Amino acid sequence: LSASWHDDLNSMATPASPLSAPHEVTEEALLRGIEHEEFVMYYQPKVSCDTGALAGFEALVRWQCPGKGIVMPDSFIPLAERTGLIAPLTEQIISQSLDWLSASFANASPLLSINLSAKSLNHLDIADHFADHCAHYDILPSRLILEVTETCAMTDATVALAALTRLRLKGFNLSIDDFGVGYSSLAQLARLPFSELKIDKMFVSSASNSKESRMIVKGIVGLAHGLGLRVTAEGVEDECTLDFLRDVECDLAQGYFIGKPMDTAAVTSWMALTYGT
Ligand code: C2E
Numbered sequence: 001l002s003a004s005w006h007d008d009l010n011s012m013a014t015p016a017s018p019l020s021a022p023h024e025v026t027e028e029a030l031l032r033g034i035e036h037e038e039f040v041m042y043y044q045p046k047v048s049c050d051t052g053a054l055a056g057f058e059a060l061v062r063w064q065c066p067g068k069g070i071v072m073p074d075s076f077i078p079l080a081e082r083t084g085l086i087a088p089l090t091e092q093i094i095s096q097s098l099d100w101l102s103a104s105f106a107n108a109s110p111l112l113s114i115n116l117s118a119k120s121l122n123h124l125d126i127a128d129h130f131a132d133h134c135a136h137y138d139i140l141p142s143r144l145i146l147e148v149t150e151t152c153a154m155t156d157a158t159v160a161l162a163a164l165t166r167l168r169l170k171g172f173n174l175s176i177d178d179f180g181v182g183y184s185s186l187a188q189l190a191r192l193p194f195s196e197l198k199i200d201k202m203f204v205s206s207a208s209n210s211k212e213s214r215m216i217v218k219g220i221v222g223l224a225h226g227l228g229l230r231v232t233a234e235g236v237e238d239e240c241t242l243d244f245l246r247d248v249e250c251d252l253a254q255g256y257f258i259g260k261p262m263d264t265a266a267v268t269s270w271m272a273l274t275y276g277t
């Protein structure tokens, strides 16, 4: 291994926060965590590139594991998917998120984005199930955006397409996540019932120092608009990237420069500080 390649690998594996150090997570520990309801949702704001107005939040799960601090989703979501524990975990994620949305923004406009695992799309009854959750919290499905990764929407496309279509018919908004790192064709994209496309942070966070990334971002925005999709850029880490996104007419921006994922108390302070509400 060359030293620089090795360094790259290390920096990719190194989490931003010391609390999020990766460690072995076992199925037993995960099951216990679910039983003890140790998962908490953080919320990251999404704003209009043009006006800075609040458009919504993305719900991101964290595990408050006793003795270990906060464990980040990349260390347990893949295991949860492999073991089937993603189903009960997603139940807790949805209840907590909808509870927060209805308590904090009873009938106000911010939309809430929730990440869906590929596994969930194998169940055709997911649409009815999600609609039941919404009814319970008195939230219209149109206030939610369900994010599905590009790769997951494309593998096993027939079942996924049926599940996505049912969700769309119930009124849920659908978003194609991590766009640009997968392999979907324009034809496939156009066929799926999405209303939003999220440009992967890989291209966005490198836009400030890479002409190539800027060309890719600009191209994706044009393509998405041509297909009638709203575009969110994730991973916006500085002001010049936000300026660039405005120039290429990207709709929404999300990233550390705007606001980090926050617990509910921090969201309240952030709202007060940013919008005076
Ligand atoms: P994702 O859906 O692509 O989420 C975006 C990730 O980018 C989040 O990492 C977020 O904290 C991070 N991020 C936000 N702004 C910036 C930025 O400006 N720069 C950089 N470098 N990163 C930024 P997080 O919270 O660690 O989540 C990682 C992944 O875990 C998510 O990727 C998603 O695939 C999965 N995940 C998170 N929460 C859930 C959940 O509730 N359910 C499911 N099924 N998956 C989840």
Ligand code: CA
Pocket: 058, 115, 147, 177
């Ligand atoms: Ca996402």
Ligand code: CA
Pocket: 177, 178, 198, 200, 201, 234
């Ligand atoms: Ca993403």
Ligand code: CA
Pocket: 178
């Ligand atoms: Ca991702």
